[in-house]
Amino acid sequence: MILTGPQIARERENQRLVLEPFDPARVQPNSYDLALGPTLAYYTGEVLDTRQANAFAEVEIPDEGFVLEPDRIYLGSSVERLGSEHLVPIIRSRSAAARLGLFVHVTADLIDIGSIGQTTFQFHAVQPVRVHAGDCLAQVTFWRPRGRIVLYDGKYQNSRGPQPSQIHLDAVGAGR
Amino acid sequence: MILTGPQIARERENQRLVLEPFDPARVQPNSYDLALGPTLAYYTGEVLDTRQANAFAEVEIPDEGFVLEPDRIYLGSSVERLGSEHLVPIIRSRSAAARLGLFVHVTADLIDIGSIGQTTFQFHAVQPVRVHAGDCLAQVTFWRPRGRIVLYDGKYQNSRGPQPSQIHLDAVGAGR
Amino acid sequence: MILTGPQIARERENQRLVLEPFDPARVQPNSYDLALGPTLAYYTGEVLDTRQANAFAEVEIPDEGFVLEPDRIYLGSSVERLGSEHLVPIIRSRSAAARLGLFVHVTADLIDIGSIGQTTFQFHAVQPVRVHAGDCLAQVTFWRPRGRIVLYDGKYQNSRGPQPSQIHLDAVGAGR
Numbered sequence: 001m002i003l004t005g006p007q008i009a010r011e012r013e014n015q016r017l018v019l020e021p022f023d024p025a026r027v028q029p030n031s032y033d034l035a036l037g038p039t040l041a042y043y044t045g046e047v048l049d050t051r052q053a054n055a056f057a058e059v060e061i062p063d064e065g066f067v068l069e070p071d072r073i074y075l076g077s078s079v080e081r082l083g084s085e086h087l088v089p090i091i092r093s094r095s096a097a098a099r100l101g102l103f104v105h106v107t108a109d110l111i112d113i114g115s116i117g118q119t120t121f122q123f124h125a126v127q128p129v130r131v132h133a134g135d136c137l138a139q140v141t142f143w144r145p146r147g148r149i150v151l152y153d154g155k156y157q158n159s160r161g162p163q164p165s166q167i168h169l170d171a172v173g174a175g176r
Numbered sequence: 177m178i179l180t181g182p183q184i185a186r187e188r189e190n191q192r193l194v195l196e197p198f199d200p201a202r203v204q205p206n207s208y209d210l211a212l213g214p215t216l217a218y219y220t221g222e223v224l225d226t227r228q229a230n231a232f233a234e235v236e237i238p239d240e241g242f243v244l245e246p247d248r249i250y251l252g253s254s255v256e257r258l259g260s261e262h263l264v265p266i267i268r269s270r271s272a273a274a275r276l277g278l279f280v281h282v283t284a285d286l287i288d289i290g291s292i293g294q295t296t297f298q299f300h301a302v303q304p305v306r307v308h309a310g311d312c313l314a315q316v317t318f319w320r321p322r323g324r325i326v327l328y329d330g331k332y333q334n335s336r337g338p339q340p341s342q343i344h345l346d347a348v349g350a351g352r
Numbered sequence: 353m354i355l356t357g358p359q360i361a362r363e364r365e366n367q368r369l370v371l372e373p374f375d376p377a378r379v380q381p382n383s384y385d386l387a388l389g390p391t392l393a394y395y396t397g398e399v400l401d402t403r404q405a406n407a408f409a410e411v412e413i414p415d416e417g418f419v420l421e422p423d424r425i426y427l428g429s430s431v432e433r434l435g436s437e438h439l440v441p442i443i444r445s446r447s448a449a450a451r452l453g454l455f456v457h458v459t460a461d462l463i464d465i466g467s468i469g470q471t472t473f474q475f476h477a478v479q480p481v482r483v484h485a486g487d488c489l490a491q492v493t494f495w496r497p498r499g500r501i502v503l504y505d506g507k508y509q510n511s512r513g514p515q516p517s518q519i520h521l522d523a524v525g526a527g528r
Contacts, residue, residue: 003323010323029328030286049482054452073478096342097284104283110382112380112381113382126247126300127249130227144322165447166448167448179497180500182499204464205467205501275474275516304400306399311522
């Protein structure tokens, strides 16, 4: 079951989920709006590879905003620190951002239960689109799980700012 | 919990959700197929901005269909009027459309509980693809919420046809 | 409700879902990782059409990997045979793949209840990205349904390898 907005606020009060900072005006009927943090990351190479380290650079969004170009993937992060040991967060776009052709994730919308931190967005712009730090582009929903819970215990715990892919490390280990 | 197709039909009979017009042949195992309405909208500028009004134009889909180009975001709408005050609708593509490389939303798949109207699709084509009015490109699923319900009370209520983004109005108000 | 990883393993043991082959190391907090099979399919024409058959070709991924280009939609499939007559599978990307700008579906993430087979991925790369057979790019989640179940009985049952779109057959029949 998907939590209603009032239930998100209530579970937060009961410390069953983390959402900081929290502004009651951003509670929606079934979600909570997330703001864009000040830093973007992008890869400096043109061809990426699942089995190589992919070099990247970071940029601070200037006051006049930053134009996301269609031929490049950008990583950003939420201002908010969020997660839960009891509920499963799923990220989606606010419809106002999506109607400008801005993807806020690239089919990786699920946050593992127990993973707490600033969420990494995967931005893809269909047409060039200028974004500004603090824009509410995304939202988070929360879902009730069924079954025994084993908390996330991975390398992105307590992440701050955008986190590039570590997929090349998979090939070293047991296939993931 | 996600409703099964037979349960979608039943909740509609009990007036717990709106789905008009309704064709029993379009009930799927866990969803209902949606048809494409006759009008598309697109932005006339090349660079869009989250804090400016973005001018747009509308086009009627001709009898021979309309080719969606990869470098542009298009907005369309469902023929069907849909929504619910008790359940949460979530939009997705029919797999037959997705296998042609046609996105029907841009990570904004959630419809607020209480929002009733023709749904705005966000179309992005990976390769050029010709679409036709009446094509069943999308489907809607319905999900049970948990918690106190506060119904949607926003500017898109009872919308008809594709609705462009109003995100630039956020900057004026309280940050959304 | 979304199943936890341990619950996915348990429901599989109780034969309530199919996931073969199965590796306990790929169980995540709320999902199971899926590996990429050896074959990719793509359309040979430039402009696709919802009401025409769209010719396609297949390619085996060579040992050095295969570069997915941004201007083309590719279909792939999971190594795993999966599905359920009791639960609804939904596909998403592993975040490590998404952070390279690789979509694993094109808004068609839902698998009909009762549909069992190798899952067809819809790949779209924002930048060129080299993939390798056996890469864990996607994951599957399982959701509890509500209502009477009518099992999938369609043309993709028991599919093996990537399955191109059959959407042009819709126009012949009753609209789907």
